[in-house]
Amino acid sequence: MIDDPQDYQELEKELRSLRLRAPSAALHARIGEALAASQALADFRALDQAALRTAPVSTSAEPNRWLHWGLPVAAALVVGTLAFRGPPPPPPANPLSLPASAPAGAAQNVPLSSSTADRELDLSLATRHPGVDLYKPVAAENVSFGDDEEKVITLPDGTTARELRQRYLDKVTWRNPQTNAWLTWSVPRDEVRVVPIRAY
Amino acid sequence: MDSPTSTPHHETWSDWFHRHGPRLLVCARQWTRSVADAEDVVQEAFIRFWRRQRSLGGEPMGLLLTSIRRSAVDLARREGRRTLREQAVEADRHDDGGLFEATSTGDDRRQAIEAALRRLPAEQREVLVLKIWGERTFDQIGEALAISPNTAASRYRYALKALRGELSSVECP
Numbered sequence: 001m002i003d004d005p006q007d008y009q010e011l012e013k014e015l016r017s018l019r020l021r022a023p024s025a026a027l028h029a030r031i032g033e034a035l036a037a038s039q040a041l042a043d044f045r046a047l048d049q050a051a052l053r054t055a056p057v058s059t060s061a062e063p064n065r066w067l068h069w070g071l072p073v074a075a076a077l078v079v080g081t082l083a084f085r086g087p088p089p090p091p092p093a094n095p096l097s098l099p100a101s102a103p104a105g106a107a108q109n110v111p112l113s114s115s116t117a118d119r120e121l122d123l124s125l126a127t128r129h130p131g132v133d134l135y136k137p138v139a140a141e142n143v144s145f146g147d148d149e150e151k152v153i154t155l156p157d158g159t160t161a162r163e164l165r166q167r168y169l170d171k172v173t174w175r176n177p178q179t180n181a182w183l184t185w186s187v188p189r190d191e192v193r194v195v196p197i198r199a200y
Numbered sequence: 201m202d203s204p205t206s207t208p209h210h211e212t213w214s215d216w217f218h219r220h221g222p223r224l225l226v227c228a229r230q231w232t233r234s235v236a237d238a239e240d241v242v243q244e245a246f247i248r249f250w251r252r253q254r255s256l257g258g259e260p261m262g263l264l265l266t267s268i269r270r271s272a273v274d275l276a277r278r279e280g281r282r283t284l285r286e287q288a289v290e291a292d293r294h295d296d297g298g299l300f301e302a303t304s305t306g307d308d309r310r311q312a313i314e315a316a317l318r319r320l321p322a323e324q325r326e327v328l329v330l331k332i333w334g335e336r337t338f339d340q341i342g343e344a345l346a347i348s349p350n351t352a353a354s355r356y357r358y359a360l361k362a363l364r365g366e367l368s369s370v371e372c373p
Binding site: 022 | 361
């Protein structure tokens with residue numbers, strides 16, 4: 001006997017009338033947090049792109065390397081703070097005033113140029129975009145805090161080696177020429193290096 | 201009922217999810233072994249959709265259901281289960297909550313429907329769920345499950361027939 005589709009219309013209607021179980025409030029909250037974090041990251045990137053587009057071309061390769069490295073990490077700090085609501089990152093040192101001198105122990109401080117042409121560019125930008133804050137990267141530095149020998153290990157090929165932990169603090173600084181506000185992101189970093197021990 | 205094909209460009213994500221989330225969840229339950237896993241894959245798929253896919257065009261529910269099924273396959277693989285079929289079998293054994301909200305009246309009938317749905321073969325139940333609550337056409341179901349529309353229609357009819365048989369025997373013991 002061939003089933004008549006009409007026979008099932010009542011059953012289909014009854015099934016559709018059932019009220020589906022709603023997703024939990026916890027799921028709703030998790031989605032909200034994830035979307036808020038990604039929106040914050042998108043906003044940060046937009047700000048960063050605007051700043052980099054208007055930044056003067058650097059004559060040194062070093063700052064570009066640190067900027068490409070430091071900015072995503074800095075953004076990750078923002079995202080981490082918003083998404084997980086953990087303790088905020090340490091506040092930037094002297095954010096609203098010029099730093100008196102380079103931090104003690106600085107191994108490499110690479111300022112961008114601050115020529116007359118740059119100052120004229122800043123004024124021109126401020127005139128063309130009144131009210132728009134433009135943070136420009138002005139310095140990137142990498143401070144070494146020394147290294148500790150952790151332990152002696154044996155590599156898979158039988159060689160004896162030393163495990164060295166080197167500690168760094170990477171800092172990227174932006175300045176808003178319109179407001180003279182400063183933003184500094186500091187990111188601690190450890191590198192573990194394995195150095196074979198050679199017996200002579 | 202709002203169309204599942206309405207584009208979410210002018211709504212907040214919360215409003216859109218509030219309206220369509222239950223449909224996404226009931227479909228995800230067909231491919232996962234628990235409510236918690238179903239919510240995880242819905243979360244992953246919805247975030248991906250809202251961040252990147254909704255501006256691409258395409259029908260939102262179709263995109264989401266494909267994404268949910270894919271996430272469920274990935275989850276099964278990560279947890280060492282070979283197929284979605286195995287997930288569905290585990291879900292049948294691991295009853296952690298109904299598909300529907302309890303009602304103040306006629307709840308016996310709701311429970312009977314839930315029980316009858318659980319006894320359906322997994323491949324029939326997933327087609328039924330996608331058709332009735334996912335509001336998919338047989339063409340769309342066929343595309344989502346990599347089966348022909350005729351196979352989808354056939355499984356759907358068998359599911360309805362089996363369901364009616366089960367519910368009839370409950371009514372007239």
